[in-house]
Amino acid sequence: MRSRARHTALALSAAALAAAPLAVAAAPAEASSAASLRTINVHRGAPARSFSFTAARAGEALIGFTASAPGVSWARKGAESAVVSIAVDGRHVTDLVVPSSDPTPRSLALGRVDRGRHKVTLRFAKGSAPAAGRVRLARTGVRMPAADQRVLRYAPVVVGRTGWPLGDPYQNATTDTPLIAWHETRPATTPGHEIIEYSVVWSNEDGGTDTPALMARWGRTTDIEWIYRVEVDAKGNRVEGTGEYQAPAHATLKFTGKYEADHPVLQTCTSNNNMCDVVTPDSPLRFMPDVTATRPADRTREYVMDQQPWTYRVMAQEMVREGKIENPSDPATTAVGDQRTYLYVEFAKTTGAATGTGSVPGVALGVRLKSDPSRLYRSDHDQPTWSIDRDGPVATTVELPAGTKSSDIASVEAVRRPTGIGDDGAPATVTSVNRGFFLDASYLPQPSFLAWKGSATLTPQAPSAVLWRP
Incomplete structure (x- = not known):
């Protein structure tokens, strides 16, 4: 990093x-009139599937679809993904890795095409997991x-x-x-x-x-x-x-x-x-x-x-x-637990001028729960180099006991922490919390429930401040 x-x-x-x-990557529903929307199934061992589109002018093209692969899961060895090779006019331009059986909007570039009619070919490709046998590309279309x-x-x-x-x-x-x-x-x-x-x-x-x-x-x-x-x-x-x-x-x-x-x-x-x-x-x-x-x-x-x-x-x-998750999860350890137990937070901070010598300060976030307000769950797990010393908008996570919900949180706090030996005395000011959410049972972000704007300046003498309470 x-x-x-x-x-x-x-x-x-x-x-x-x-x-x-902001121009969020186009969902397949935005595929343009360059090619009418269609559903294409690409099978292992079967002939490639093709369709044509007409470019009204020369330029850069995008292909969009909702992709799914039955039997595929990025969480399982041997079922990680299905791969689709995409060619334009017989030239291999890009590959699509489909890591899920759940329909997912995807958008890829096809590179530059000349004005006129073109042929897109989709082929079930090598590199696909043994469990993968088919890819369904719904609402497939090309746009420029x-x-x-x-x-x-x-x-x-x-x-x-x-x-x-x-x-x-x-x-x-x-x-x-x-x-x-x-x-x-x-x-x-x-x-x-x-x-x-x-x-x-x-x-x-x-x-x-x-x-x-x-x-x-x-x-x-x-x-x-x-x-x-x-x-x-x-x-x-x-x-x-x-x-x-x-x-x-x-x-x-x-x-x-x-x-x-x-x-x-x-x-x-x-x-x-x-x-x-x-x-x-x-x-x-x-x-x-x-x-x-x-x-x-x-x-x-x-x-x-x-x-x-x-x-x-x-x-x-x-x-x-890949076996990188602690089981059972324990927020008292530094190991990564089930990622559904973390609060995902984005906040903004600035660091002032140093007043002495030593390491620069970082900022960690802490969470207190209504069931035990005396305990502070910290994003840095009290590790000096894990606090955040870069300025601007930053993101972190706070590991909490399994099953914690937004309604269980009593407060969210900012904590100043020197990142190494000594302390240069610089103040760190937190100015906003832009979002905070948990992942649901399917590992998808739930709606953000956390937002705050203000100015909380942390110093060696006053190293913490409450940013948010429900």
């Missing part, structure tokens, strides 16, 4: 994001959104991981699969130019930050990474030599790889989903997620997950299948 300095360097101004209003052409034009192609851990070329069909993507923009140094940055939410990271720290410091066990950014001029054309990508060890490197039209081709090449611009030949899986979604400037990156609730279910199911 990124350091505080890296997050600061990538922070987007409110003015920059105000120019890029005029408002999003510039953003789609430069979106990266992500080739699947083939190396670590076992050299399995289909490993993204069972672990660390890309779920959704989005973009953000900000002004470039040159007037009239802008930077477009693309990010991906992965179901988990097999390496990098350990699972308990992910829950405490990031409020989820998915992995969220920016993967590519590029500068475009006032006419919307790519400025040569400005492409950058997030390389192994979170380094930022110039992109020197190959393009498909204006799409850079990258490959997931580390256990924590960093990129390489040299691609393994004949890699079988490739992904072109829909990147048209973005987020408000005052919300966390986890906001894009909140808009696609099914991502929380896949996140939790991967933890169960």
Whole structure:
């Protein structure tokens, strides 16, 4: 995960994001007249299924559908997913990993197409779990959104991981699969130019930050990474030599790889989903997620997950299948318990100037229950490095006893905690709580019941404050 300095360097101004209003990834119901909506069933061992669409103009196309695979569950070994290979005019453009038997809205990019008639071919692909035999794609259609052409034009192609851990070329069909993507923009140094940055939410990271720290410091066990950014001029054309990508060890490197039209081709090449611009030949899986979604400037990156609730279910199911969940759950330990026992909170904070030497302060959230108000359940489990020292909107989770409901909560508090040796004395101010929810029995977010705005300044002399009471 990124350091505080890296997050600061990538922070987007409110003015920059105000120019890029929220565009949630299109559900299949938004598929346009480029192709009438239809239901397509793709079977293991059966011939591929095809349909045609007509593009009224040249440009970037999206395909949308509601996908389900009977017998599939991301929570069960041997039943993880079904994979559908998608080709346009005989050219393999993207794969769809279907991790559930429950119908789920999905949207993928098809890349640039010329004006005229085109053929989409869908094939049940290798890498599908043994339990998978069919994929149902309901409300399937192709659209070419005029408002999003510039953003789609430069979106990266992500080739699947083939190396670590076992050299399995289909490993993204069972672990660390890309779920959704989005973009953000900000002004470039040159007037009239802008930077477009693309990010991906992965179901988990097999390496990098350990699972308990992910829950405490990031409020989820998915992995969220920016993967590519590029500068475009006032006419919307790519400025040569400005492409950058997030390389192994979170380094930022110039992109020197190959393009498909204006799409850079990258490959997931580390256990924590960093990129390489040299691609393994004949890699079988490739992904072109829909990147048209973005987020408000005052919300966390986890906001894009909140808009696609099914991502929380896949996140939790991967933890169960990989044996990363403590059983029975115990909030007194630092191990990750059943993720349905956690309160998922997003809040905003700032850190003031240091008044001495020592470590910077982080902020943890604490919850008291009506049944035992003397006990404080902390998001950082009292681990100094698990409090949150980065500023802006941030997300965390608080583990609570199994069965806890919103009506059981007596208060939510903010706690200042130095992250290392010593204390530099800087105040930390919490200014809002944007949402708080539990996952339901199916691992889907319940409606948020928690919201607060104000100013609670935490100091060494007054290190805690109550933010919310019912």
